[in-house]
Amino acid sequence: MKLLILAEKSSAYQKFAQVLGGISGNIGTDTYELVHSHGHLLKLKDPQDQVSADKIARYSEWNSYDVFPWNLNDFAWKKTYLDTDAKKNVQQIKQAAQDKDAIVIATDCDPSGEGDLLAWEIIEAIGWRSTVYRAYFSTESKIKEAIINRKDVSDKFHSGEYLEATSRQRFDYGSMQLSRIATLAAKQAGYNPKVLRLGRLNQH
Numbered sequence: 001m002k003l004l005i006l007a008e009k010s011s012a013y014q015k016f017a018q019v020l021g022g023i024s025g026n027i028g029t030d031t032y033e034l035v036h037s038h039g040h041l042l043k044l045k046d047p048q049d050q051v052s053a054d055k056i057a058r059y060s061e062w063n064s065y066d067v068f069p070w071n072l073n074d075f076a077w078k079k080t081y082l083d084t085d086a087k088k089n090v091q092q093i094k095q096a097a098q099d100k101d102a103i104v105i106a107t108d109c110d111p112s113g114e115g116d117l118l119a120w121e122i123i124e125a126i127g128w129r130s131t132v133y134r135a136y137f138s139t140e141s142k143i144k145e146a147i148i149n150r151k152d153v154s155d156k157f158h159s160g161e162y163l164e165a166t167s168r169q170r171f172d173y174g175s176m177q178l179s180r181i182a183t184l185a186a187k188q189a190g191y192n193p194k195v196l197r198l199g200r201l202n203q204h
Helices: 010-021 053-060 083-098 113-124 140-148 160-174 176-188
Strands: 002-007 024-027 030-036 041-043 079-081 101-104 130-136
Touching: 002 010, 002 083, 010 030, 010 140, 024 140, 030 083, 041 113, 079 083, 083 140, 101 113, 101 140, 113 160, 160 176
Parallel strands: 002 030, 002 101, 101 130
Antiparallel strands: 024 030, 041 079
16 A cells, blocks of 8 residues: 655654654554644635625624624635745645555654644645545554554544644634624723734734
């Protein structure tokens, strides 16, 4: 089987190459090629870009309390590239995947599932429709063993790490409305803020 092993960042990629004996080669009866991300390469689009045409005005609104609370079921959860470098990185991974039989997620195994989420964002962006494995490792020196003992996670909706990270991402996204409410309240109180940020708010 031809494996594409996806590391989370350049430093992990370099460490994996040292442990495995190169950026490509053999593991047991499989062959592999290493690629890496630079952390998250995609982000959720702005609220007004997530909804149907009849709801765009509501989710663009900053000056009325009437549009709150948001209904998260209105969102399509569409994503876009962080920047041109991120798009180029994804295209490089897509090219490397062309002749592979499976992708192995070898991003960080953190309890939040963040590594799984960023890997699946890339997998979806390249339109991958074949097998996906997860390599679970406690340290980078254990990556070879983890690849040999990899787990099939082709159905991401049965992956607890992915579901946990996605749920948190969507909760954080929904909390952006608190920023709009706070900004509106400050303006009505006579202040002139640009944007009042509350919680883990990355987009407005």
